[in-house]
Structure formats: C-alpha cells, structure tokens
Amino acid sequence: MDKTNSIHSKISLNQLSVLRTAPDLEKDQYKFLFNELLPYMNQADWFTVGIMASSASSAVNVLREIEKRFKWNQMKISSNTDITGPVYLKANQKTGEIYVRIEYGLGEGILISCQHDDINKDSNTLGPFPLNFFHQEI
Template identity: 50%
Template sequence: MTTTLAQLCRLRSAPMLSSAERQRISEELSARMRLMDWFTVGVMATSADRALKELRSLEQSLRWEPMDVVDSTQASGPVYLKANQKTGSIRIRIEHGLSEGILISGQSDQDRPSETWGPLPLGFFD
C-alpha cells in the first residue's frame, strides 16, 4: 500500500494505485506544489507519443500553459521526456533501462530547496 509521496520516492517504478491512494497522494502533491514557484517534469514511457500525452494531461490538469517540444527523437523505443516550466521547453530522448512513471520537481526562486515527487503512475493526471 502506497499512501504518501515519501513512500513513492523510495520506489524505482510507479506502483498501481487504488482510488483512495490516488486521492490521498493527489491531495498531498497539490499541497506541496503550492509551496513552489515553478516545476520540471520527467516522464518515462514506452514511446515519445505516450510521454507527450502524459505531459499534456498533466498540463491540462494543473492548468499550465502548454510547453513546446524543442528537441525530440524520431526513433521508436522507450523515452525520457524532460519538461521545464520556467523555460517552457520539452526535450525527449531515447532512454533504455528506465521504468515507467512521472517525476515532478518543485523549484523555488527563493532559497527553498527543490523537492522531487514520484514516480507517479502514467495516467495519474487523466
């Protein structure tokens, strides 16, 4: 049973979550995100299309401005997508050996240290 963001951070791969777990983690994530100024997002997925779909769901769910793909791959295979909300840029590269999931890092323009949350399961923001 995974019920907190701290428990997720110990995992290499995103777990399946029950509805109750998803709700608790979503509430905790929202509270933590309110303390930050901007975010970076990492998506590990089986394809560039899937990774971009997950990011677009996250952007829509959190009411973020859509970011622009500035670098991608035409090759097929597992990818790592890195999005930077401050620069508005998305980079996608082939990356073998990763599991699937979403990582969000909260950044601060002040002296607050960054925090990383996840891996959240793909589909978390649908």
C-alpha cells in the same frame, strides 16, 4: 491480499520516492496521494516534469494531460520525438521547453520537481506517479 497490494493501499509520497517505477494504485489511493502532493505544488513557483514512458508519443500525451489539469501554458517540444523505444521526457515550465531522449533501463512514471525562484529554498522531487495519475478525476 498479498504484501505488495497492502503496501500500495497505504503508500505515501515518501514511499514513492524509493521506487524505480510507479506502482499500480487503487482509486482511493489517487486521492490520498494527490492531496498529499498539492501542498508541495502550491508552495512552488514553477515545475520541472520527468516522464518515463514506453514511447515519445505516450510521454508527450501524459505531459499534455498535466498541463491541462493544472492550466499551465503548453510547453514547446525542442527535440526530435520521431524516435522508437523507451523514453525520458524532461519538461521545464520556466523555459517552456520539452526534451525527449531514448533511455533504456528506466521504470515508468511521472516525476514532479517543485522549484522555487528563491535559490535558498530546496526543490522537492516527488514520484514516480503512474502515467495516468493526473488524468484521474479526483
């Protein structure tokens, strides 16, 4: 096993935070990271989601999977998604709005920012998670 794969088999949320693109994960790694993520999500009041993807349709589909997984209300797309090229999607659960823009030079993955209504609490941005991370049965 090469060094990259051995790192992936033991990767933590802290290690993800330094990556520009989401790593390929083995099946058992999904469960480990999901279980590490849940306490952060359970303490949050609301979320922002950033998705770096190869297309707008891919990014929107990934967001819809996240909404379904966590039983969030479906957010409204507030920008043109009829664009060609790599994108960055930003979804704000508090406002219910989604914005998508062309963005070159990014990696690929999902960033979840756990937000708080109390401005004295720091938000936590976690990821990048693979685009299929929240689609997995864990």
